[in-house]
Amino acid sequence: MNLVYLDYAATTPVAEEVADIMAQHLTLEGNFANPASRSHRFGWQAEEAVESARITVAKLIGASNREIVWTSGATESNNLAIKGILEGFESGHIITSSIEHKAILDTCAYMETSSLKHGGFDVTYLEPNEEGLIIADQVSQALRPDTRLVSLMLVNNELGNVTDIKSISKVLSNHEALLHCDAAQGTGKLAIDVTDMGVDLMSICAHKMYGPKGIGALYVRKAPEVKVHQQIHGGGHERGMRSGTLATHQIVGFAKAADLVMENLDVEIAHNRQLRDRLWLGIEELGVQRNSHETQCSPNHLNVSFTGVDGEILLASLAQLAVSSGSACNSASVAPSYVLKALGVPDELAHAGIRFSVGRYTTEDDIDFAISEIKRVLLALR
Template sequence: MNKRPLYFDYAATTPVDERVIQVMVECLGFKGNFGNPASSSHAFGQQARRSVELARQQVAQLVGAAPEQIVWTSGATESNNLALKGVAQARGVSGGHIITSQIEHKAILDTASQLQTAGVAVTYLVPDSDGLITPEAVSEAMRDDTFLVSLMLVNNELGTLNDIPGIGRVVRERGALLHVDAAQGAGKVAIDLAQWPVDLMSFSAHKIYGPKGIGALYVGPRAQQRLQAQIHGGGHEGGLRSGTLATHQIAAMGAAFALAAEHFDEEAATIARLRERLLEQLADVPGLRLNGSPAQRIPHTLSLTFGEGEFNPAALSASIAFSATSACNSASNAPSHVLLALGLDARAAGRTIRLSLGRFTTEQDIDQAVQLIKASSASAPAFWAVAQP
């Protein structure tokens, strides 16, 4: 049997935690909690409904929201579509203006492109040299007809952390809504939607040790009457997202968010320590550069560009599972739009890898990965040093 490669691609997806799997399994089979949550007239449906509402509370508690503000979806991509299209269509008038950035996930960029086709003007902000979108940049882009701003909390390729509270204050002063894609931030960043000036926020279970195929959208009070459903057929989830609720996936997402809340400080400290260990050992690799802000970032995700030489990401992939680009770009094999927006050319983007750490990363994994990376690196003189956080 071939040895499995080291796993350093947690930003793409996380393995489901065994404790989450157990919760999920308990909702399957005739002896399990298999009922339809919408069928509240009998015990099976009532039991399933209790599991769904418990999960809603667990998700809400991690992010400082009220349970009734959490709407179940199939994942962050659907949540993003519901947020952008839902707000645009609920206006009842054509045109208007939204703001996003060049370094958003494709779920935002492609949706914004569709809105452009429908007559909505879109401004794509350019990140600063640290890979950040600043409140000042948002303020300068605001127009009288701006009705929505959509920006990510944590960049999925760089790990950079936007000042969402600061951006939210700017947006709220102008009367627009703020949507935040937090797929990469939940469980890694302390989110407080009771205090943050955010109106809509997207979440995904499979980025936080839950199953694929389930996510949620936070809908704050300012957005309640300014959002139009995209899926119809039964009026589930307050009329915002019809369809029979998948109890097993929802319960699992709730369990995953509860575990993240329980171990938040401990995991943050462990990942930060492992990140330091990795960067310290890579500091002498010739020509290595850390992309994005060295300070305003999460410790979980590192984008590393190697200097000109013999480094071959394809050869390294046999022993380390990493991303040469984000999962949203990998199908086309095109250079990362995030790295290009940051100022890297296509050749430099081709020498860039993303290493992302997670709950099951160990010191031994770090040490082995460093040895493998160094073995794949050229011995040319360094012209960039790794930026230390």
């Protein structure tokens, strides 16, 4: 049976070169030691690999190596950013949006709870405008003197819509609030420069860009220094911001993935865009609503709702296409996507929302097969 993977926004396969270098950092013959072992050459070599990887991953986002804190992924980076910043305050206000990833929404909800030592923070959840975007004006209107943190994503995981983070940072230029950006879906898909964007903290991860799962990083601006309180204690690794033995093989895998992205980003963007647009061209006449923004969208995302069919049945019938309804991280829930609902998409269309996401290994044949499958299934269901 032909099976086509169109769920690159959920995760990507690990590139061969990445798997190779990871394998070289595991066994006795390889660079396996604990990078924190200071008393022997094995440890020094592992440390060297980790520090060289730190330089590479920093470069991917225009940061310096001393601004990278290794984490287990974007979920942990988001937790560390939000909790780690707010721990420095007794109370205050956070601005985020209703279409963030659950790793932000659940963390913000936790910060609201009165079980915290000081009784919780206020959170403003901005709603997307009629174009499905969060814009600087909204942030400007929501700002309060006690706003401590603004946390907004670069690329929405369900829609692919891109937030203009640079404009938002300008709104904050005369305010003490820090700007955190969840860029899990942006790294490897778009050019990113933390300085140009004006962010203070940024979450990234490897597994959306052909690196391994279970490794990510938090960018923490160095000058002027942003103070992040550690959330995982023990050992004082990562300059006291995140303890735990570093996973050398994951870290070098992340760096290799970053190298491959940097070598080829323009080509990859063009490849993704061409295939995504080919898919849209092939289905746009089929009674379909485009939920993703037409232009301000990541080149590999296409979120659509098909009219006149039951979403669950449609997805089940497209068994030869690996696609996602809403976010894969919420796939246990059958509630319509909260992101599409926030966009004002009616329940039945929100239920019929499908996210297609293409990537490095997608071919024109894959897209043509997907189009013919969608046509076949829609004909049968309608």
